[in-house]
Amino acid sequence: MLIVGVAMAFAIVWRPVIPAIDPPAPYAFDAALIKRGRDLAAIGNCNECHTVRGGKNFAGGLPVPTPFGTIYSSNITPDAETGIGQWSEAAFRRAMRDGVNRKGEHLYPTFPYDHFTHVSDEDDRALYAFLMTRQPVHAPSRENQISFPLNQRPVIAGWKLLFLRRDSYQPDATRSAEWNRGAYLVAGLAHCGACHTPRNALGAERVNAQFAGGDVDNWLAYALNDRSHAPVPWDADALYMYLRSGWHPDHGTARGPMAQVVSNLSSVPDSDVRAIAVYMADISGTPTPDRKQEGEAALAQARSPSQASQTDTAGATIYVGACASCHETSRPLPYGGVNLALSTAVSSPDPRNLANVVLSGVSAVEGERSPIMPGFADSMNDAQMAALLNYLRARFSKQPAWTGVEKTVADARRAVTVYLQTSAGPRNAPADPTQRDKP
Amino acid sequence: MMTLKVNGREHQVDADPDTPLLYVLRDDIKLNAAKFGCGLGQCGSCAVIVDGKAILSCITPMVLLEGKQVTTLEGLGSVSEPAPIQRAFIEEQAAQCGYCIPGMMMRAQALLLKNSKPTDAEIRAALEQHLCRCGTHMRILRAVRRAARLMEAADASSTTNRSAQ
Numbered sequence: 392m393l394i395v396g397v398a399m400a401f402a403i404v405w406r407p408v409i410p411a412i413d414p415p416a417p418y419a420f421d422a423a424l425i426k427r428g429r430d431l432a433a434i435g436n437c438n439e440c441h442t443v444r445g446g447k448n449f450a451g452g453l454p455v456p457t458p459f460g461t462i463y464s465s466n467i468t469p470d471a472e473t474g475i476g477q478w479s480e481a482a483f484r485r486a487m488r489d490g491v492n493r494k495g496e497h498l499y500p501t502f503p504y505d506h507f508t509h510v511s512d513e514d515d516r517a518l519y520a521f522l523m524t525r526q527p528v529h530a531p532s533r534e535n536q537i538s539f540p541l542n543q544r545p546v547i548a549g550w551k552l553l554f555l556r557r558d559s560y561q562p563d564a565t566r567s568a569e570w571n572r573g574a575y576l577v578a579g580l581a582h583c584g585a586c587h588t589p590r591n592a593l594g595a596e597r598v599n600a601q602f603a604g605g606d607v608d609n610w611l612a613y614a615l616n617d618r619s620h621a622p623v624p625w626d627a628d629a630l631y632m633y634l635r636s637g638w639h640p641d642h643g644t645a646r647g648p649m650a651q652v653v654s655n656l657s658s659v660p661d662s663d664v665r666a667i668a669v670y671m672a673d674i675s676g677t678p679t680p681d682r683k684q685e686g687e688a689a690l691a692q693a694r695s696p697s698q699a700s701q702t703d704t705a706g707a708t709i710y711v712g713a714c715a716s717c718h719e720t721s722r723p724l725p726y727g728g729v730n731l732a733l734s735t736a737v738s739s740p741d742p743r744n745l746a747n748v749v750l751s752g753v754s755a756v757e758g759e760r761s762p763i764m765p766g767f768a769d770s771m772n773d774a775q776m777a778a779l780l781n782y783l784r785a786r787f788s789k790q791p792a793w794t795g796v797e798k799t800v801a802d803a804r805r806a807v808t809v810y811l812q813t814s815a816g817p818r819n820a821p822a823d824p825t826q827r828d829k830p
Numbered sequence: 831m832m833t834l835k836v837n838g839r840e841h842q843v844d845a846d847p848d849t850p851l852l853y854v855l856r857d858d859i860k861l862n863a864a865k866f867g868c869g870l871g872q873c874g875s876c877a878v879i880v881d882g883k884a885i886l887s888c889i890t891p892m893v894l895l896e897g898k899q900v901t902t903l904e905g906l907g908s909v910s911e912p913a914p915i916q917r918a919f920i921e922e923q924a925a926q927c928g929y930c931i932p933g934m935m936m937r938a939q940a941l942l943l944k945n946s947k948p949t950d951a952e953i954r955a956a957l958e959q960h961l962c963r964c965g966t967h968m969r970i971l972r973a974v975r976r977a978a979r980l981m982e983a984a985d986a987s988s989t990t991n992r993s994a995q
Binding site: 445705708709711712713714716717754755763764765769770771775 | 847848849850869870871872880883884885886889890891892893894951958959
């Protein structure tokens with residue numbers, strides 16, 4: 392009996408080493424395959440976690456805070472010693488499918504293999520070709536900060552037993568090819584649920600609350616299902632425009648971690664973005680008549696003449712002096728500010744995202760035209776910002792007042808600082824100014 | 831009426847609490863270094879220092895300034911006695927039309943106050959939200975680096991003077 396138990400545990404935990412290979416030469420891969428891999432890597436948003444501010448592409452090292460400790464992303468450039476240069480395609484596919492590295496060690500599910508397990512062999516091959524033809528970067532991985540017993544990797548095998556479903560995507564014959572393509576991408580490589588689905592106490596996505604909204608880096612990843620707090624209900628066209636261009640006139644501008652997502656999606660095949668939009672629109676469902684009516688009301692409020700002259704409270708006064716010049720003008724998006732009656736941040740269950748944006752603004756994207764907003768971290772203290780946020784909530788949403796706003800602002804002030812120091816996302820600090828200083 | 835502290839002096843100002851600081855500085859107190867560029871907090875030409883931090887005065891309503899110290903470029907130095915940051919910009923001839931320069935200087939001054947030896951990346955990140963249409967960016971960067979050296983030298987000499995006394 393004991394022997395059987397040990398044998399079973401062994402079978403669950405143990406994974407073999409996959410023999411090292413010499414890093415393949417870049418010309419070993421077909422150019423079209425590499426190109427497809429590039430698009431897939433953009434859909435997978437790989438660079439968001441595997442690149443740090445000012446660092447080399449895909450060289451890893453980004454600290455990812457989790458309730459269990461801080462986990463650092465790994466180097467996925469083809470460097471033989473510190474990257475994946477010695478990984479065969481089989482080793483790469485096993486990492487994607489089973490969350491196991493070449494040496495047979497279990498990987499933490501911060502790497503979303505619970506989604507990547509659904510990626511097809513064909514797509515894994517293209518991703519492999521893309522990554523193996525990047526510039527190798529020597530960058531040793533950083534030590535994770537996790538305490539016992541979770542720092543023992545065999546524990547992860549238990550997690551997988553509970554939560555990892557290794558099935559490939561099964562098309563739904565009753566749906567269009569486009570819908571199925573979207574479903575495949577969303578469930579797999581795009582791993583939308585990794586942020587937008589809430590997690591249970593063990594850090595796994597809650598299967599019965601898919602797309603009900605989750606947390607990422609002190610941002611609220613909005614609910615995308617019928618519990619969405621967007622003042623105007625989303626539809627496929629709006630989602631498509633937003634994911635493709637990063638903004639929509641009825642919803643505003645992507646920022647925070649989503650800015651990197653849309654930045655990546657701006658360069659992939661149109662049909663894939665459209666497919667994701669079609670599928671996600673179906674997830675959010677057809678709005679009820681009430682919901683539709685609320686959307687109409689929000690649009691009407693946004694179009695109505697400015698009431699920005701009411702300055703009866705500190706919050707209103709700050710709004711008029713600091714916000715209205717952009718958020719209540721006729722300048723259209725993306726360069727004007729969205730009317731806040733249309734803002735999901737103002738209508739969402741907690742004020743985190745609003746606090747993040749008001750504190751740090753939205754900075755220019757280097758070398759590209761982009762919407763920008765100045766941050767107010769240095770001109771407002773926590774109490775003043777809380778007064779502003781409470782005013783915005785009362786004036787621009789139909790939802791009940793938030794509680795503990797000042798504490799949320801204080802927390803956000805700390806978190807934003809960390810985010811800005813580490814994220815390589817479009818925050819626009821030049822990576823290598825020495826290059827550009829030359830005449 | 832509210833009291834506004836600018837460059838170490840108190841001013842009695844009759845302005846609505848939602849009036850942007852920039853208007854009060856230019857129209858009421860007649861300090862014209864801070865410029866009106868876009869009025870939307872997107873160009874940086876209106877930057878001044880409030881309690882040690884650079885802020886955009888065109889989108890900072892008066893209600894936010896109670897009890898705070900405002901410093902404008904006039905408060906740093908004068909034509910006859912320029913502050914290190916001003917001297918550095920003159921010596922590097924960092925201005926062409928000059929409209930953006932007061933804002934650039936105030937942002938750089940705020941940076942150097944908290945970080946006396948900024949890297950190029952840090953200078954660029956700090957000045958990122960300031961626009962210059964003439965294109966003197968390289969000179970502006972050099973001026974900030976020069977100002978850092980001037981300030982360091984001034985600190986060193988004042989320390990030496992003190993120890994000599």
